[in-house]
Amino acid sequence: MNQLFTRDDAWSGGFYELVLELPESSAIGAKNALAQLWSYSSLTGCFLRRDIEPANQPQVSPLDIENEGHWYGIATLPNGKTSVCGSFWGDYQASGCWLTWYLPLGSLGTAYPVRAYPFNLKTEPSPEPWINEISTWLKDIAISIYPQLRFKLAIIGYEVDFFEVKAKLNEGIPSQRWESLLIPSEDKFVWYPQTIYEPPYTMEKRLR
DSSP: OOOSTTSTTTTOSOEEEEEEEESSOSHHHHHHHHHHHHTSTTEEEEESOSSSOGGGSOOOOTTTSOOSSOEEEEEEOTTSOEEEEEEEEEEOGGGOEEEEEEEEHHHHTTTSOOTTTTEEOTTSOOSHHHHHHHHHHHHHHHHHHHHHHOOSEEEEEESOOHHHHHHHHTTOOOSSOSSEEEEEETTEEEEEOOOOOSOSEEOOOOOO
16 A cells, blocks of 8 residues: 555655745634635645545545644646645734645655655755755745635745744835745735745765
8 A cells, every 4th residue: 555644754855835824813714714725726634633545534624523723635736646735824913823734845856856855965956956846836835825815915935934924025025035925915926936946954074
C-alpha cells in the first residue's frame, strides 16, 4: 500500500503555507472558512488523525464535527503528484482570526525538488522554480474561495509569521519579501510575489 500519512518523513521539514486573515473572529466563521477551503477540487479531506492512512479512517467535514486541532488531507499538486497537507486556525483577539493551510516539506519533497530547503546549501540550485509553481497554485486557491470567505489578506510562504508580515504592511509593501502577498481590493486582487528565494537558514559546516 502506498504510504501517505504514515511515511516516516511525511510531516517533517516545516510547512509551506497559505495563511488567510479571516473577516470575523468566531468559531462558526472559522469552521465555514475551513469547509470552503477543503472543498477546493485539488484537496481531499478532512481527516482527524495523521498517524492512520486516509483509507483507514472516516472523512469528515469541519461543519459536522468539533475539532480545535489540526485537520489533515491530501493535495493534488500542479504537477499531478500528491502531498499530505493540513490546516488549523486561531483567534488572536485584537490581532485577528487567521487560518493556516500547509504542505509539510517532507511530503512536498517527494513531488518537487525541495532538497534541503529551508537550509541554504551553496551546492544546490535555486528553489525559485518550485516555489513559484506552488505559490501561484496557492494564490489560485485563495482567489477561488474568496467569494465565500472574503478574507482580508492572504500570505504565502515558509512558516509564515503573519503578525510580523501584517505589522510591516502598516508601513507599506516591503520591496524585498520572503512571502508572497495577495490583497483583495474591491473584488479585484493585487498580487505581490515574493522577491527573496534564497533559503532563510544557513547550514554551517561542522568543524572536526
